[in-house]
Amino acid sequence: MQDDTGRRALLQRQLNIMWRFAEEFVLGEIDEGLALWEPSANVCTVHAREDGWVAEWPDEDNLPLPEATIAWLLWHIEWWWSDTIARINGGPSIAPADHRWTGGATGIAAAKQQWDELLATADLDTPVDWLMPDPQPLWFVASWVNVELTKNLTEINQVKMRRANLDS
Numbered sequence: 001m002q003d004d005t006g007r008r009a010l011l012q013r014q015l016n017i018m019w020r021f022a023e024e025f026v027l028g029e030i031d032e033g034l035a036l037w038e039p040s041a042n043v044c045t046v047h048a049r050e051d052g053w054v055a056e057w058p059d060e061d062n063l064p065l066p067e068a069t070i071a072w073l074l075w076h077i078e079w080w081w082s083d084t085i086a087r088i089n090g091g092p093s094i095a096p097a098d099h100r101w102t103g104g105a106t107g108i109a110a111a112k113q114q115w116d117e118l119l120a121t122a123d124l125d126t127p128v129d130w131l132m133p134d135p136q137p138l139w140f141v142a143s144w145v146n147v148e149l150t151k152n153l154t155e156i157n158q159v160k161m162r163r164a165n166l167d168s
Helices: 005-029 032-036 070-088 106-121 138-167
Strands: 046-049 052-055
Touching: 005 106, 005 138, 032 070, 046 070, 052 070, 070 106, 070 138
Parallel strands: none
Antiparallel strands: 046 052
16 A cells, blocks of 8 residues: 555645635536526436436437536536445445436535545545446546546536626
8 A cells, every 4th residue: 555645635636726716716606597508409407306406418429419507517526426435435336317416516515525535534545446447546536536527617617608708
């Protein structure tokens, strides 16, 4: 087992940089209207059902791929963080169809707190049965989570700017 101190510090620092961006520029301005705004007729979004907000899953074999609504992107962050945390903790994976969006940004804030706690204590060399064909070490999974969060926050910000520019 390697000393986790340097790797843990790097992963947490990367995450904290993106989270600061999220809190200062992205999440606070999102209301339900903006979250559900559809930038085109070809979108992936979420739908309110009796058991919560259910996400569509894009058909990745048919081009062009649909644009995502902010609600779908928030759902996506919640889902992959919840699924990854469950897998790391030894639980079963969470299928996309089984995850319900919380209806705002509070779900990713709660998942981020769980992620922080996990990164602070977990053995970064622990193999995780994850999205790759073979188990990957937690440090690799954590680095992917940081990149995925960055990508999703950027996509959310792009949709926000698109909507703002249409209104100006």
